[in-house]
Amino acid sequence: MTDAAPAPAPRVEISDRGFEVSVPVAIVGGGAAGLVAALTLRGAGVEALVLERDAVPRGSTALSAGLIPAPGTRWQAEAGVEDDAPRFVADILKKAHDEPDPALAARMAETVGPTLEWLADAHGLPFSLVDNFAYPGHSALRMHGLPSRSGEELIDRLARAAEAAGVEILAGAQVDTLFAGPDGTVRGIGFARPDGGREEVGCDALILACNGYGGNPAKVAALIPSLRDALYFGHPGNMGEALDWGEALGAATRHLGGHQGHGSVAHPEGVLITWATVMEGGFQVDLTGARFSDESAGYSEQAAKVLAQPDGLAWTIFDDRIAGIARQFEDFRRAEAMGAIRGGEDVAALAAAIRVPEARLRETLDTVEAAKRGAAPDPFGRDLRGAPALAAPYRAVRVTGALFHTQGGLVVDGEARVLRASGEAFGNLYAAGGAACGVSGAGAEGYLSGNGLLSAVALGRVAGLAAAKGAA
Secondary structure, three states: OOOOOOOOOOEEEEOOOOOOOEEEEEEEOOOHHHHHHHHHHHHOOOOEEEEEOOOOOOHHHHHOOOOEEOOOOHHHHHOOOOOOHHHHHHHHHHHOOOOOOHHHHHHHHHHHHHHHHHHHHHHOOOOEEOOOOOOOOOOOOOEEEOOOOOHHHHHHHHHHHHHHHOOEEEEOOEEEEEEEOOOOOEEEEEEEOOOOOEEEEEEEEEEEOOOOOOOOHHHHHHHOHHHOOOEEOOOOOOOOHHHHHHHHHOEOEEOOOOEEEEEEEEOOOOOEOOOHHHHOOOEEEOOOOOOOOOHHHOHHHHHHHHHOOHHHEEEEEEEHHHHHHHOOOHHHHHHHHOOOEEEEOOHHHHHHHHOOOHHHHHHHHHHHHHHHHOOOOOOOOOOOOOOOOOOOOEEEEEEEEEEEEEOOEEOEOOOOEEEEOOOOEEEEEEEOHHHEOOOOOOOHHHOOOOHHHHHHHHHHHHHHHHHHHHHO
8 A cells, every 4th residue: 555645634615606617416536435426327317527536546445355245136046045135234233233324224235236236237347146155244145246356356347337438537636625605505626636736626416435534543543542553454545534524514423433443464464364264164363372352253343352462463273175265365365475374284383384382272273173063162252163173284374453444424314415413414415435424333343244335335326326316
């Protein structure tokens, strides 16, 4: 990742002024949320301008695993998986202890499946179902991804689809000013160019599809103190502008401490390691070879648990069978090529390879395998019964915890319209992806796998449809 260039502080200017150049809909952010919204608008015959701060669309989407949870899809049906939106909503609310808005969760769950099928049919994105392992908190196999199982492929294909559809993407545009009338109606935006020049564009509607505030150390320290010193694995441009603009206009915010962490980023290589290494029967140990948690609770809350260990590091222990499953992910293959995955033909060899006491590692492995057989309860409460036994040769990867992106943000309704603190909707301001309050609740433990891209894809589609209707 490259460091973001310093940007002007975001601000709101109250003015009824006009603009020499105007567009029906402006979209701030060229990640998955912004591009899905733009493709939706173009499909409805409405012109949209996407303003992206980077030289090419990347954002947090490119840094993700590119997996989108969706219920009731044709890919699930082909695999014999029974699933529907109410079941998905129940999983979302259970994971987040009923903190999210159930109506918004239902809107996302009902929208995301048809959106993936539309992206496949209208724009050629070849989605398929991840059908060989389950993600924590999901009661059905519902993760969908592209062939490489990477966020880089997802954003690249969305960008190519947008280009083919005639979406205008203005790269190198750092939006820093939002112009609004005295009543809060958005009038336009101002942005800086890489050469230091400035431009302004009027708009009839604005979709905030920029991400949250994970790249803003001051906001992270104030709102997520447990991760103030964590590795940040998101886009450095996620500075929280949407929050600043919304709050300046009197918008409601919610669950600002909500976030996605991850307890499995290879260290020091900085590569995301799929949680299949854990969910398929693997486990994590500290630098002495001892376990320290129930790893199956979720990879998001595991970030803080890993960071609480000596040196903020842990080893994920698995075997060749699990490595075979993990190789469907481009990131894992990259980690192998970088030498991040260690191995041993037996426990003694693995302990030597990762420099932990053999006796402690052997004791830990024996305890895990006893829990799998049902011979003894897991000391951390993890239900390991029926999980496949690990078999030599063994594998391990050294990992740390990281902050990926924030999940709280501007409160939106079922049409992705930003709500005022009074509960009324702004007439022409929408939010999607990390700019909006998602469905993960107030902390890390409420994050259900895929909630970030769920909010990006589903709310991007909803915002695009609503803005198109307003422009008709």
